[in-house]
Amino acid sequence: MQHRPAERFSLRSLTLSEWVLMALLAAANGVLTSGLSWVNKLLHSMGGPMLTSSLVGLYMIYGLLAMYIIRKPGAALMTYALGACIQILVGTAYGAWSAIAAAACYAIVIEPIFYLFHYRHYNWGAMLFVGTAAVPLWFVVSAFMFGYIQYESWVLIVTLLIRCLSGMLLCGALTKVIGDRLAPTRAVRPFALGRDYREHQG
Amino acid sequence: MRTWLLNLDPITKGIWLLSTGLAAIVTLNLSWQSAWFGAVLAIGLSGADWSLGRWGKTLLWLLGFGLPLFLFQWLVLPGETPWLRAGGLVLTAEAYRDSLTLTLRAMTLFLSSLLYASTTAPRDVVVALSHHMRLPDRFAFAVAIALRFVPLLTEEAARIRHAQRMRQLAPPRGLGERLGIARRYGVTVAANALRHVQEVATAMEVKRFGAVATRTHWRRLRFAPAGIGVAAASVVAAAATCLFG
Amino acid sequence: MGQSLSLDEVMRAERVAFTYLGENEPALEECSFRILRGSVTLIAGGNGSGKTTLCKLLAGAMQPYEGTVRGTINSAAAHGDSSPLVGFVLQEADEQFVIGTVEDELAFAPENLGLPRDVIGKRVEEQLRRASLTSLRHRQVHQLSGGEKQRTAVASVLTLEPDILIMDDAWSHMDAPARRQLDKSLQAWHQAGRTLILAVSRLDEMDWNWLDDAQLLLLHDGRIAFDGHLAEGLRNGQTEKSVTEDDFACPNLVSLCRKAGVLPSGAVPIQLQGNLVSDCAAPKCTTKSACPSDTAGALLQVCELDFRYRLGAHSRSSRDYALHSISFQLLQGQCVILHGLNGSGKSTLFRILTGGMPSKAGYTSGTVMLEGRPFSQWSTYDLAGRIGFVAQHPENGLFADTVEEEIRDAVLMAQRSGRSCNDADNGLMTSQALDKQVETWLEHNDLSSVRHLHPHDLPTGAKRLLSLTLAVIHDPPILLLDEPTAALDARHAEAVRDWCLAQAEQGRALIVATHDQMWDQVRHSSMRQAYMDEGRLTEVVQKAPF
Numbered sequence: 001m002q003h004r005p006a007e008r009f010s011l012r013s014l015t016l017s018e019w020v021l022m023a024l025l026a027a028a029n030g031v032l033t034s035g036l037s038w039v040n041k042l043l044h045s046m047g048g049p050m051l052t053s054s055l056v057g058l059y060m061i062y063g064l065l066a067m068y069i070i071r072k073p074g075a076a077l078m079t080y081a082l083g084a085c086i087q088i089l090v091g092t093a094y095g096a097w098s099a100i101a102a103a104a105c106y107a108i109v110i111e112p113i114f115y116l117f118h119y120r121h122y123n124w125g126a127m128l129f130v131g132t133a134a135v136p137l138w139f140v141v142s143a144f145m146f147g148y149i150q151y152e153s154w155v156l157i158v159t160l161l162i163r164c165l166s167g168m169l170l171c172g173a174l175t176k177v178i179g180d181r182l183a184p185t186r187a188v189r190p191f192a193l194g195r196d197y198r199e200h201q202g
Numbered sequence: 203m204r205t206w207l208l209n210l211d212p213i214t215k216g217i218w219l220l221s222t223g224l225a226a227i228v229t230l231n232l233s234w235q236s237a238w239f240g241a242v243l244a245i246g247l248s249g250a251d252w253s254l255g256r257w258g259k260t261l262l263w264l265l266g267f268g269l270p271l272f273l274f275q276w277l278v279l280p281g282e283t284p285w286l287r288a289g290g291l292v293l294t295a296e297a298y299r300d301s302l303t304l305t306l307r308a309m310t311l312f313l314s315s316l317l318y319a320s321t322t323a324p325r326d327v328v329v330a331l332s333h334h335m336r337l338p339d340r341f342a343f344a345v346a347i348a349l350r351f352v353p354l355l356t357e358e359a360a361r362i363r364h365a366q367r368m369r370q371l372a373p374p375r376g377l378g379e380r381l382g383i384a385r386r387y388g389v390t391v392a393a394n395a396l397r398h399v400q401e402v403a404t405a406m407e408v409k410r411f412g413a414v415a416t417r418t419h420w421r422r423l424r425f426a427p428a429g430i431g432v433a434a435a436s437v438v439a440a441a442a443t444c445l446f447g
Numbered sequence: 448m449g450q451s452l453s454l455d456e457v458m459r460a461e462r463v464a465f466t467y468l469g470e471n472e473p474a475l476e477e478c479s480f481r482i483l484r485g486s487v488t489l490i491a492g493g494n495g496s497g498k499t500t501l502c503k504l505l506a507g508a509m510q511p512y513e514g515t516v517r518g519t520i521n522s523a524a525a526h527g528d529s530s531p532l533v534g535f536v537l538q539e540a541d542e543q544f545v546i547g548t549v550e551d552e553l554a555f556a557p558e559n560l561g562l563p564r565d566v567i568g569k570r571v572e573e574q575l576r577r578a579s580l581t582s583l584r585h586r587q588v589h590q591l592s593g594g595e596k597q598r599t600a601v602a603s604v605l606t607l608e609p610d611i612l613i614m615d616d617a618w619s620h621m622d623a624p625a626r627r628q629l630d631k632s633l634q635a636w637h638q639a640g641r642t643l644i645l646a647v648s649r650l651d652e653m654d655w656n657w658l659d660d661a662q663l664l665l666l667h668d669g670r671i672a673f674d675g676h677l678a679e680g681l682r683n684g685q686t687e688k689s690v691t692e693d694d695f696a697c698p699n700l701v702s703l704c705r706k707a708g709v710l711p712s713g714a715v716p717i718q719l720q721g722n723l724v725s726d727c728a729a730p731k732c733t734t735k736s737a738c739p740s741d742t743a744g745a746l747l748q749v750c751e752l753d754f755r756y757r758l759g760a761h762s763r764s765s766r767d768y769a770l771h772s773i774s775f776q777l778l779q780g781q782c783v784i785l786h787g788l789n790g791s792g793k794s795t796l797f798r799i800l801t802g803g804m805p806s807k808a809g810y811t812s813g814t815v816m817l818e819g820r821p822f823s824q825w826s827t828y829d830l831a832g833r834i835g836f837v838a839q840h841p842e843n844g845l846f847a848d849t850v851e852e853e854i855r856d857a858v859l860m861a862q863r864s865g866r867s868c869n870d871a872d873n874g875l876m877t878s879q880a881l882d883k884q885v886e887t888w889l890e891h892n893d894l895s896s897v898r899h900l901h902p903h904d905l906p907t908g909a910k911r912l913l914s915l916t917l918a919v920i921h922d923p924p925i926l927l928l929d930e931p932t933a934a935l936d937a938r939h940a941e942a943v944r945d946w947c948l949a950q951a952e953q954g955r956a957l958i959v960a961t962h963d964q965m966w967d968q969v970r971h972s973s974m975r976q977a978y979m980d981e982g983r984l985t986e987v988v989q990k991a992p993f
């Protein structure tokens with residue numbers, strides 16, 4: 001098929017509808033983050049970083065989902081960049097820097113992994129791996145940023161484990177589930193996900 | 203009358219936001235931290251044009267998460283000088299200070315970000331991003347479209363909910379049906395959102411987006427002296443915080 | 448590739464066929480025609496005849512994943528640097544907004560061309576003035592009324608000043624002054640020698656007299672049934688003049704148009720059993736007596752209803768009332784035709800009457816009573832059972848994956864709540880009976896041919912027919928219809944009108960908000976006229992019997 005994703009990293013390959021889709025995902029993330037922020041604050045007040053961490057996968061799903069649907073270089077990177085902008089403009093509970101830093105940390109991990117995958121592997125293993133792998137970097141950065149680093153070390157380790165699990169399930173696995181539910185629908189027809197699905201079918 | 207914060211352009215306000223955030227993150231000094239929080243509060247009170255109810259809600263919200271967070275950290279954070287002893291619990295003076303600082307930091311970050319978001323018009327952001335900051339048009343418009351999607355999708359979600367209620371003539375039987383209704387609602391909202399993706403992309407193509415290399419920008423931002431002043435002052439203050447705080 | 452265009456042509460289609468993805472039947476077949484430079488072309492056709500499909504193809508807005516084209520479309524726009532600019536106004540206003548603020552929408556297209564700022568500014572100001580949008584220039588587009596949206600959509604393409612303008616039935620929600628204004632704008636624009644392509648579903652509405660020598664492409668079931676000059680007599684709809692002999696299959700253009708559904712059947716007034724003429728025997732619907740105390744027979748009572756929208760933080764908020772001290776009562780057997788300019792508050796009223804206005808959206812005061820009980824005392828289920836509602840933009844009310852499923856769900860729900868139309872089967876319906884009922888609904892509303900489509904893929908007219916069907920399946924005593932005939936062709940619009948009056952005869956109460964002239968063509972004893980003006984319900988007068 002002529003739609004082989006370009007393996008060279010170039011943002012030019014992203015079409016207009018792909019940009020709009022990324023915008024939609026970023027917007028959805030903005031709504032989700034501000035909608036969940038009260039849950040999050042509640043969890044934070046009750047259980048500090050540990051409980052808050054259980055939801056962390058949801059905050060990073062949008063970029064991975066974009067990559068799963070679009071399957072082109074730069075999709076995750078740009079989506080996270082858009083997501084950070086939107087969070088700042090919609091208002092974020094943790095301040096502008098943390099929105100920027102979080103998005104950057106996720107993008108720095110996810111985009112190269114897919115580059116190594118040649119933007120071709122989207123099976124369960126790959127998605128779970130990516131979901132988990134995206135967690136640690138931001139964890140370290142945020143521990144310094146929010147002063148968690150002063151907590152006891154067992155708290156930090158448990159927190160990291162919870163986050164990895166959350167990343168694996170709420171980000172990696174959920175992306176796969178949502179993506180596969182979307183694949184046959186008309187909505188993803190213009191994107192690689194829909195094209196690949198149609199090729200497999202017929 | 204629009205109050206002054208509403209008249210500032212997104213760029214200078216953005217500088218203020220980022221310097222405030224940076225300073226709040228860098229400093230672990232209680233007095234610096236309180237000063238920053240005070241500044242944000244003062245700016246908000248004088249410039250944001252929020253209604254009394256909104257302020258009330260925000261303050262309630264700040265206290266609502268601030269107080270428990272403060273107590274939790276007081277308990278958890280390490281310290282040496284015992285200050286209060288209740289049963290087996292020891293509350294230390296250091297932990298008190300650190301906890302207060304961290305809580306203030308969270309509140310500063312939250313409030314400044316809320317102020318920025320509530321006083322910045324999305325349309326100014328596009329101009330700022332693509333004309334003044336020279337980001338690629340596609341990126342700037344993706345931001346603009348995303349910002350437009352936020353109220354649009356909320357409004358649509360409300361309409362879908364209403365339509366669904368108009369179709370629901372009898373109470374749902376059992377949990378299964380309830381879940382079914384919720385699922386259907388979610389799926390419809392998502393399908394609608396995804397439909398807009400194609401529509402907007404087509405509309406942009408039809409209106410010749412990307413036809414020429416350089417678009418014009420009909421609107422321009424005005425950089426008010428107040429904005430430049432605020433931005434400069436906050437950069438200086440943030441630098442001072444980094445050095446001495 | 449076919450031959451290249453001759454000098455006086457801007458577009459030529461040769462045996463064009465289009466099949467939507469996943470369909471067996473083509474939506475367009477064997478379409479061949481030419482469009483001359485500086486001409487006006489009317490693409491007329493009934494609902495589902497393929498106008499939108501054709502327009503999208505001509506404008507180059509059909510995405511490759513939507514289906515497959517056969518044949519060739521030659522467009523001057525695709526050739527060379529000095530190619531003419533094509534502007535395209537889509538059928539649904541909502542689909543063509545990008546940024547979301549009225550004036551920015553208008554500026555968007557010329558900005559994309561890289562025009563100088565002062566030129567853009569001039570164009571924006573001019574179009575804002577022409578479309579009377581100046582007071583709404585800072586408004587978000589999703590906060591506009593249906594007609595205001597369409598005006599914005601048209602204006603946002605006119606600022607592009609295209610050489611070829613394609614409009615797909617883009618005035619269906621506009622009020623009479625807005626249509627006149629559009630007529631003037633288009634005429635002025637066309638006189639500069641530009642090409643105009645208009646898709647219309649109702650030829651009887653096109654009383655623009657400068658369209659005299661327009662070319663008519665009559666579409667019927669995806670084929671071109673007629674291609675020639677719009678004859679003089681046709682637009683008046685009276686003389687049955689035979690037309691050009693090149694169309695030998697159907698010697699009579701008027702009857703051809705009637706068959707295609709773009710002209711009304713011509714038989715005015717309608718054939719109903721009811722008393723078409725009466726001397727005020729029916730009880731009057733009053734606005735004057737505020738909050739009347741006698742409630743006998745009143746299905747719906749509204750008393751001193753006020754509503755103000757809360758505008759977003761960034762737009763200068765207006766203190767205007769969208770609704771202002773509205774009081775009326777709706778009796779059984781009444782069909783109230785609610786007229787009013789764009790933005791006068793009709794849809795807002797409907798949204799409140801159906802309990803669909805979120806409390807966040809604005810400030811409400813006043814009381815609304817249904818069958819003598821205030822709204823707050825009704826459960827949402829009972830309320831939904833008593834009101835049938837068709838929203839102005841029905842897309843948001845469609846949930847299922849296919850039209851058939853949508854109707855099946857509604858029938859099942861109606862049956863479960865004991866509000867089924869068929870009294871015969873009050874027990875549990877067998878699946879056969881269910882199938883039959885679904886079939887009947889599909890059949891009656893001309894939806895059989897699109898039964899397998901996703902509701903969102905339906906042509907605009909079919910969407911409206913579907914939502915009308917959904918609104919009445921549970922047999923509600925009150926029907927609130929917001930622009931029920933917009934985007935419908937003449938045949939369907941007539942059917943809907945007659946059906947509404949028949950419902951009133953059966954004792955239902957209806958409120959119909961509309962800009963359609965069609966409602967003025969009949970007199971019926973149960974019809975009442977009401978006027979909405981800037982949020983006030985000014986008068987409800989009994990039309991003089993003839």
Ligand SMILES: Nc1ncnc2c1ncn2[C@@H]1O[C@H](COP(=O)(O)OP(=O)(O)OP(=O)(O)O)[C@@H](O)[C@H]1O
Pocket residue numbers: 467468470474492493494495496497498499500501538648896897900904905906907908909934
């Ligand atoms: N997305 C789609 N998928 C499948 N079939 C479609 C799709 N859109 C339209 N069709 C079919 O193509 C035919 C023509 O549709 P089109 O939208 O062009 O009609 P139209 O003349 O514009 O109708 P209306 O007056 O209601 O707007 C219809 O029979 C319809 O069922």
Ligand SMILES: Nc1ncnc2c1ncn2[C@@H]1O[C@H](COP(=O)(O)OP(=O)(O)OP(=O)(O)O)[C@@H](O)[C@H]1O
Pocket residue numbers: 589590591592593594595620756757758769787788789790791792793794795796839
């Ligand atoms: N969500 C909203 N937020 C703010 N203002 C709104 C909103 N919706 C409508 N309006 C405004 O309220 C007024 C009444 O709108 P409404 O939609 O009720 O008009 P309408 O009579 O239905 O017009 P049309 O004939 O064009 O459909 C208009 O001035 C409109 O701009």
Ligand SMILES: [Mg+2]
Pocket residue numbers: 498499500538906907908
């Ligand atoms: Mg159409």
Ligand SMILES: [Mg+2]
Pocket residue numbers: 592593594793794795839929
């Ligand atoms: Mg309306």
